[in-house]
Amino acid sequence: MLSYSSGDSLAHRLDPRTKLAVQIGFVVAAFAHTTPRGLALLTVLALAILAGARLSPLSALYAYRFALPFLAVGPLIEGVTLSGFDPVTARETALASYRVLLILLVSAVYVRSTPVRESRAAIQWTIPGKPGAFLGMGAAFVFRLFPLLVTDLKRAREAMAIRLASERPVHERMALLAVTGVDRALSRADDFSLALRARCFVWNPTLPRLAFARLDTPALGFAAALVVWALV
16 A cells, blocks of 8 residues: 655655645646647656656556556446447546546655655645644544555455355445445544544644755746646
8 A cells, every 4th residue: 555655765855845736736737738648748747756756657556556447447438328339438538537547646656755744734834724734634644544444455355255255246245345344444433533532632733844945946846837837
């Protein structure tokens, strides 16, 4: 599962606010340029961003493997009509799916190179007051809990395989996995709530101090260039 990993890559040395700006700029450019030529250029930029974090594209794709079937099946379903198969509609949906895939790859760089506390500090710096604190707290909770829930589901599937659950009908396996996943999610939520109370959780914790460096200047310029490219 994709999560933060310490390192000294270019992405690790950037301020989290800079990485958020680059990610936002990339998303804006991706939604503005939906042609094959625009997506080809965005692919090159996405690979360059991955290289800046020393993150393999295959590793990032494997981390988002659960979303890949939906992105692949979407164009096929959209192209099916009462009169047959519409390749034009399927092509447009395929381009949209590929755009989402590129955005996921860029987001993988942020997740891999940014500690949870720095993400929360960046969000609360961008959005002041209680709304920013609430959003920062929510982002921190998701980053910490989601990998645990995915691990629980993997363990549940392994346990089902050991007990020969593959011989059961598909709907029974799906129901068993869903019930197990919900039960583990509720249990994780209770444990997480207890841990927060034990650590005297507060709305205004002492977060790491953020400071822009010289290295952030070209990265912020790159984010601005992406926005300008989208507008032009």
